[in-house]
Amino acid sequence: MVRSDVQLMLGVKQGDEVSFELLLQRYRRPLCHFLNRMVRDAGQAEDLAQEVFLRVYRARREYEPSAKFTTWLFRIATNLALNALRDGRHRQAEIPLNGGAEGEDGSEMPLEVADGAPAAEQQLVERERAAVVRRAIQALPEKQRAAVLLHKYQELDYEEIARILGCTVSALKSQLFRAYETLRVELAPLAAPERTGPSRGGNREGMT
Amino acid sequence: MMKCEQMESQFIGYLDGRVTVRERREVEEHLASCASCRARVEGVRGVWKVLEETPAPEPSAWFDARLRQRIGEEPAPGLWTRMAGWLPQPRLALASVALVAVGFWAAAVTRPQIQLRAANPAVMSEDQNFQMIKNMQVLENYDVLKDLTAPNGLQGD
Numbered sequence: 001m002v003r004s005d006v007q008l009m010l011g012v013k014q015g016d017e018v019s020f021e022l023l024l025q026r027y028r029r030p031l032c033h034f035l036n037r038m039v040r041d042a043g044q045a046e047d048l049a050q051e052v053f054l055r056v057y058r059a060r061r062e063y064e065p066s067a068k069f070t071t072w073l074f075r076i077a078t079n080l081a082l083n084a085l086r087d088g089r090h091r092q093a094e095i096p097l098n099g100g101a102e103g104e105d106g107s108e109m110p111l112e113v114a115d116g117a118p119a120a121e122q123q124l125v126e127r128e129r130a131a132v133v134r135r136a137i138q139a140l141p142e143k144q145r146a147a148v149l150l151h152k153y154q155e156l157d158y159e160e161i162a163r164i165l166g167c168t169v170s171a172l173k174s175q176l177f178r179a180y181e182t183l184r185v186e187l188a189p190l191a192a193p194e195r196t197g198p199s200r201g202g203n204r205e206g207m208t
Numbered sequence: 209m210m211k212c213e214q215m216e217s218q219f220i221g222y223l224d225g226r227v228t229v230r231e232r233r234e235v236e237e238h239l240a241s242c243a244s245c246r247a248r249v250e251g252v253r254g255v256w257k258v259l260e261e262t263p264a265p266e267p268s269a270w271f272d273a274r275l276r277q278r279i280g281e282e283p284a285p286g287l288w289t290r291m292a293g294w295l296p297q298p299r300l301a302l303a304s305v306a307l308v309a310v311g312f313w314a315a316a317v318t319r320p321q322i323q324l325r326a327a328n329p330a331v332m333s334e335d336q337n338f339q340m341i342k343n344m345q346v347l348e349n350y351d352v353l354k355d356l357t358a359p360n361g362l363q364g365d
Contacts, residue, residue: 028271033264042265049267050275057279133262151220152259158226173220177252180220183259184251191254 005069144179
C-alpha cells in the first residue's frame with residue numbers, strides 16, 4: 001500500500017530514514033522543476049531544492065500534520081525562491097548591467113530531456129522553444145509566476161496555492177487569469193488555437 | 209464590459225473544469241455572446257498547451273548524494289532536542305519541564321510550612337520519632353540516674 005505524504009513525514013519524525021528517502025523520491029523532480037522555473041539559474045534552483053529538503057529534515061521533530069504536506073513543502077520552496085530572487089536583485093543592483101539579458105546568469109542551461117533522442121535540428125528547435133517559454137514565465141511578476149507554476153505544473157488546489165501565496169482564492173483566480181493573458185501575448189507565436197470546451201489540461205509533473 | 213469583468217474570475221475555474229454546472233452554463237452563455245472574452249479564453253487554453261509541452265531540466269545525477277552529504281553535516285541534536293524527540297509531542301516536553309519547575313517551586317515555598325508542622329508534637333517525622341525513642345530509652349535506663357548521682361557522690365567524697 002502506498003503511504004501518504006503525511007504518513008511518511010510522521011515516519012521521518014520518528015527517525016525513519018526510509019520514509020525520508022521515499023519523500024525525496026516523490027518530490028525531487030517536482031521541486032526541482034518548480035524552482036528551475038522560478039529562479040534563473042539551474043544550479044541555484046538545485047541548491048534551493050536541496051535546501052527545501054534540508055529544512056523539512058530539520059523541522060521533522062516539530063512536524064504536525066495540520067496542513068497538507070504539499071502546501072507546507074511548496075510554501076517553503078516558494079519563500080526560498082522569493083528570497084533568493086530578492087537577494088539576486090540586490091546583487092544585480094551592485095553590479096553594472098551590461099545589457100546582455102541571456103546567458104550571463106546561466107538561464108539558458110541545456111535541457112536534459114530524458115526520453116528519446118530527436119534529430120539534432122529538432123532538439124535545437126525544442127530547446128529554443130523552451131527558452132522562449134522560460135523567458136516569458138520569468139518575465140512575470142514573482143508571485144504571479146509562482147501561482148502559474150503551482151497551478152499549471154503542480155496542479156495544486158486553488159485553496160492550497162492561495163495559502164502558499166497568502167492571498168484569497170478569488171484574488172488568486174484573477175491573478176492567474178491575468179498571468180496567463182500576459183503569457184498568451186508573449187507566446188502567441190507558439191500557441192495554436194484549440195477547440196472550445198472545458199478541459200482539465202492536467203500535466204502534473206514528476207512524481208516518480 | 210461590466211459583465212466581462214465579473215465573469216473574468218470564473219474563467220480559470222471554467223478552463224480547469226472546476227466549476228458547478230450553473231457556473232459553467234453562465235460562462236458558456238457569456239462566451240457565446242462575447243467574442244472578446246471567447247478569444248481571451250481560447251488564447252489562455254492555447255498557452256496552457258504550450259506550457260504543458262515545455263519540459264524543465266531534470267535534477268542532476270548527484271542531487272541525492274549531495275543532499276545526504278549536507279544532512280550528514282547537520283549538527284547532532286542537543287540533549288533537549290533529543291528529549292523532545294522521545295516524547296510524542298514537543299508540547300508534552302514543554303509541559304514536563306514546566307511540571308518539574310513547578311515541583312521545585314512548590315518544594316521551596318512549602319518547606320517552611322513543613323518545618324512549622326514538624327514543630328507540632330502531633331506531627332513528627334521519622335527522624336524525630338527515632339530521636340524520641342532514643343530519648344525514652346535514656347529515660348528508662350536507671351543507670352543514668354546512678355550516673356547522675358555519681359558526681360554528687362564524688363562530690364561527697
